[in-house]
Amino acid sequence: MGLMRSLLLWSSRNETLRRTLPNFRFVRSAVTRFMPGEEIDDALQAAQNLREQGIPTIVTHLGENLTHEHEAHAVADHYLDVLDRIKRRGLDCHVSVKLTQLGFDLSDELCRSLTERIVRRAGELGNMVWIDMENSPYVDRTLELFKQLRKKYDNVGVCVQSYLIRTDADLNGLLPLAASVRLVKGAYAEPPGIVFPMKRKTDESFFLLSMKLLQAARTSGAKIGIGTHDIALVERIQSAVASEGMSGDLFEVQMLYGIKREEQVRLARVGVRVRVLISYGSFWFPWYIRRLAERPANVWFVLKNLVSK
Ligand SMILES: Cc1cc2nc3c(=O)[nH]c(=O)nc-3n(C[C@H](O)[C@H](O)[C@H](O)COP(=O)(O)OP(=O)(O)OC[C@H]3O[C@@H](n4cnc5c(N)ncnc54)[C@H](O)[C@@H]3O)c2cc1C
Numbered sequence: 001m002g003l004m005r006s007l008l009l010w011s012s013r014n015e016t017l018r019r020t021l022p023n024f025r026f027v028r029s030a031v032t033r034f035m036p037g038e039e040i041d042d043a044l045q046a047a048q049n050l051r052e053q054g055i056p057t058i059v060t061h062l063g064e065n066l067t068h069e070h071e072a073h074a075v076a077d078h079y080l081d082v083l084d085r086i087k088r089r090g091l092d093c094h095v096s097v098k099l100t101q102l103g104f105d106l107s108d109e110l111c112r113s114l115t116e117r118i119v120r121r122a123g124e125l126g127n128m129v130w131i132d133m134e135n136s137p138y139v140d141r142t143l144e145l146f147k148q149l150r151k152k153y154d155n156v157g158v159c160v161q162s163y164l165i166r167t168d169a170d171l172n173g174l175l176p177l178a179a180s181v182r183l184v185k186g187a188y189a190e191p192p193g194i195v196f197p198m199k200r201k202t203d204e205s206f207f208l209l210s211m212k213l214l215q216a217a218r219t220s221g222a223k224i225g226i227g228t229h230d231i232a233l234v235e236r237i238q239s240a241v242a243s244e245g246m247s248g249d250l251f252e253v254q255m256l257y258g259i260k261r262e263e264q265v266r267l268a269r270v271g272v273r274v275r276v277l278i279s280y281g282s283f284w285f286p287w288y289i290r291r292l293a294e295r296p297a298n299v300w301f302v303l304k305n306l307v308s309k
Pocket of ligand 1: 131132133159161184185187228230231254255256259260277291292294295298
């Protein structure tokens with residue numbers, strides 16, 4: 001892992017930086033590149049704008065590792081309200097949740113029941129809930145919780161990360177459930193030994209896992225999200241899909257708001273299914289630093305903001 005990436009990922013978990021940096025206006029204004037605003041209405045307005053360009057969305061309320069039960073309940077209530085708002089606006093907009101924002105650090109049972117409330121309500125409204133994958137200590141429990149929900153609901157999907165060596169084996173447990181899966185490369189600092197040591201390997205793993213998912217989706221009808229901004233990789237997957245005689249509609253390319261915007265629009269125009277994940281909320285620091293770590297050149301963007309102030 002590059003030095004800059006390691007340093008940024010370390011910063012994303014540093015309490016002092018989390019408390020101080022968001023107070024600087026130049027940092028706050030740099031964040032707007034990746035986030036339309038802190039309020040749900042900002043996110044839904046952005047979703048509406050994207051819809052006009054033929055792009056459906058996912059919204060997620062930023063936050064992780066909550067330590068009080070009442071906070072986890074408040075997050076669940078918030079998502080129930082968000083689902084109603086999405087319905088009222090008539091948007092094709094899923095929600096994506098982080099389990100540690102729903103009490104995962106407090107109790108599996110609390111987290112399962114809060115997540116289930118959201119999934120059940122989403123189902124009643126014809127909507128879909130994605131479960132994010134957080135860092136490696138949570139992977140087993142996240143997959144377990146997902147499997148429990150999947151037994152009862154088909155409008156729930158889970159994220160898996162191609163940088164983890166274990167993911168291929170994890171898919172063997174998910175595919176028989178006709179599970180909807182979002183595949184991403186992975187955004188956290190992980191100990192050596194459990195992740196591929198070179199990015200090239202993570203990219204290759206992404207391709208192989210995507211093929212495995214798509215072959216299974218062909219018969220299961222599961223929803224597959226190819227969560228990447230790596231256009232060359234998307235094109236490689238598209239050609240493999242075509243040469244295997246599979247339909248391009250088997251998957252949607254999922255990207256983050258503000259990243260590769262022109263590609264999002266271009267892909268949607270040429271008929272690729274694209275969905276954009278929009279984040280909002282005031283607890284954006286660790287999430288934002290992970291976005292910087294994905295492309296350390298982004299740090300120059302922040303510094304440019306500082307100079308221009
Ligand atoms: C919809 C969605 C959901 C996600 N959910 C999760 C999750 O639940 N758990 C998790 O661990 N990770 C999640 N991620 C993040 C993911 O793991 C990667 O860290 C992130 O997508 C960057 O990798 P990449 O696939 O775009 O490829 P890369 O090879 O890193 O990048 C490909 C191209 O995109 C550009 N790019 C990538 N990131 C940025 C950026 N931040 N700013 C500017 N340009 C950029 C690069 O410069 C490069 O040109 C999610 C990503 C997406 C798109």
